Amino acid sequence: MRQWLRTAFARGYERLLRRELNDGPAHVAIIQDGNRRYARNRGEDAPDGHRAGAQTTEQVLDWCEELGIEELTLYAFSTENFNRPEGELEPLFDLLEDKLYEFADAERVHDNGVCIRAIGDIDRLPERVTDAIDYAERRTADYEEFRLNIALAYGGRNELLRAARDVAEAVEAGDLDPADIDSAAVESRLYRQPVRDVDLIIRTGGDERTSNFLPWHANGNEAAVYFCAPYWPEFSKVDFLRGIRTYESREASWQRTRTERAVALVRALASVELDEARAVGSRLREQLSNRGAEELSAELERQGNETAD
Structure with missing residues (x-):
């Protein structure tokens, strides 16, 4: 009975939040934090938490479609994550590989025109993961309805440093006039595939920091930020709608x-x-x-x- 009441309350609150929303953000970026802590609290290993988090990711894709969001960027693996123990990294790479192939072949991806792109220093990833990235990108290259960016081996500061070096080298080689250095010149040199400006960053897991995520596209656009306590595997549609509401409130104030x-x-x-x-x-x-x-x-x-x- 108690569980039924909680479920009924959550559904009612979800409908209330949905009625409060108007035109939501076009591009949402999510820092999927808390997978390992979720597993640890349940007496499980880190890979179990990552697998549970992957299920949440699939739900978020449904919510984005429902709300008309046009682009989603997921912070799946940072450059700092390479420092994790080998026994944790290999299962995570296995999961990334499996999910990339699974998404690339999923009917929902092709029915909804989802274009999958990876952003980051992906050459640092194992070959089996980069092969899966190539497969997913080739399979969905012609789609334009929705864009799913997966940040892998990503570091925002490193991204800007690389772009700055590329600009300096182009100037030194005589290929770029210093007077022509503008936002477009920098943006074209960011990780692999350019993304649109970020409207909203969501971070789960309780930490209130953006961890160097998409500094050019988020900070430059003064993106709204929503921090929430649930670990990523526990992230619910109500949490997602609260994030959208935070964006709309900030946009109205702005x-x-x-x-x-x-x-x-x-x-x-x-x-x-x-x-x-x-x-x-x-x-x-x-x-x-x-x-x-x-x-x-x-x-x-x-x-x-x-x-x-």
Whole structure:
């Protein structure tokens, strides 16, 4: 009876959260933390925790499809993970290999047009894992409906250092003019496959840090971050929806601040030159939400009426 009540409450809360959400993020990135601690608490070995976490990963793909999320990046294996004991690494590599082949052949992947890509210094991985990566990428290369990025042998600081070195070498070789170094020049030199800017980072397991994950695409985009206590194998749909709600709350606050700044700027310009304020306001409207653009237009109209009077 008690379990039934908990299940009923969770389902009700899930429906409530779902009704509260509007347009969610396009790109969610997840740090899947807590697999080993989950296994240890159950008296099991680390590989058991990783296998349980893999089941959660499959559920998250379903939730992304349901919510219309277009891209998902999973932090599956960091450069620091190479320091783990050999007895833990080999089963983890086996699991990564098996899951890559399984995803690449899964009907749901092909029915939903999922493009699978690995990002990271994958040459450091065992050949059997890189072969599985090649297979998964080839099998799904033509799909565009949804993108699944799997971060393997990934380190954000190392990614930026590599890109900086590549830029420096291109300049030294005369292939790149220093005046042409821009965001695109750096982004094209990041790990293997470029990804879109990250809107939301979720980290499970209780630690409140982003662990050098996607610094270019997340920090540069001021991504929202949601930390939660459950270990990755325990991560639920309610937890996922809470993360989406965190993104929407932060986005609403950010849009509010942006609108307030735009209105303040137009107001300051209008006190000197109304035509210039209108020109600036026209450009700013394109960067605001519909509500923000309407508020800015109302301010311009008010300034115009005051000038006419």
